[in-house]
Amino acid sequence: MNNHQVRFRPVGAMSVIALVSLLALSACAGDDEDSAGVDPASIDRTAAPPGADEQGEAATADTVAGAASDDGAVSTGGGASTLDPTAGRLLVVDVTVALEVPDVGAALPEVIEIAGRHDGLVYGSDVTLDRDAAGDDRSRGTVTIKLPPAAVEPAIADLDALGDLVGRYQSSDDVTDRVTDVETRIVSAQQSVDRVQQMLAAATDLGEVVMLEGELTARQLVLEELLAAQRNLRNGTELATLTVDLSTASPAEEPEATDVAVEADDDRSIGDAFATGGRAFVTAATAVLMFLGYVAPFLAVALVVAVVARALIRRRPARRSVPLPSPTTPPPAPVAPAVDDREAEPVS
Structure with missing residues (x-):
């Protein structure tokens, strides 16, 4: 064991x-x-020195921002990016500014020169040179300029140097969808025209040829209208409209005479009051006399007419008055004699 x-x-x-x-x-x-x-990233974090995580994240963010900027975003650096809402959009820009200048006539050539300096063209102008009864300049004018949208702000800055910019209005119309729609319709219209042309080339019957030619003309007209609309939209987006309203500065308002009179009334004496009353009386009497002088001719004519009318009335014979017959009164009814009762009784 x-x-x-x-x-x-x-x-x-x-x-x-x-x-x-x-x-x-x-x-x-x-x-x-x-x-x-194990995740390689965790190994890198473990082996990396302090602060490497932040540097790696910043590098990654910069890479993403760079890729986004290639797609149309605007990179601001430091890993931040801001999307431009108008990127790829077609806008029709219309700006109107009100400018007060010392002399409208002298400012007009300078406005035209500023337009040419910024690759713009003057499409229209309406200027009125005028002065009021006091001799103050009341001239006004409107200048319409077409220029690239990027040159609008620099042009306004140059216009501001000519005088005082007292007003501004700006509007933007997004026509991207309309441009896309017109382009799509142009493609369809062109294809339709091509098909009709092919059918016309293959047609042998005279009636068919005439019908196809009419159809081709109608479709070509539609195509031309679409092409014109496309050109107008493109021109509106490629050139902004800048309207400049020119006017002269308003003169400083003088104090009203009533204010001066009120200030003078504060220092009046009794003698001044009597003098003022006398002047008022003379003014009232003068007004009454002038009124009588105005109406005297009319009163004279009226008096002559009244005298003549009265004389004519007196010369007319008086009408005889015929007495009316008096109504006949019927004779009074006979009265029966009174009977004495004593005489009427029989003697017994």
């Missing part, structure tokens, strides 16, 4: 050693697999 136990103990020890070795190998294999499955 002792030999049996001695013989089996080495076998148990070897089994334990083998089991431990297998577990160790499994653990090593698991560590290798975990190491192989």
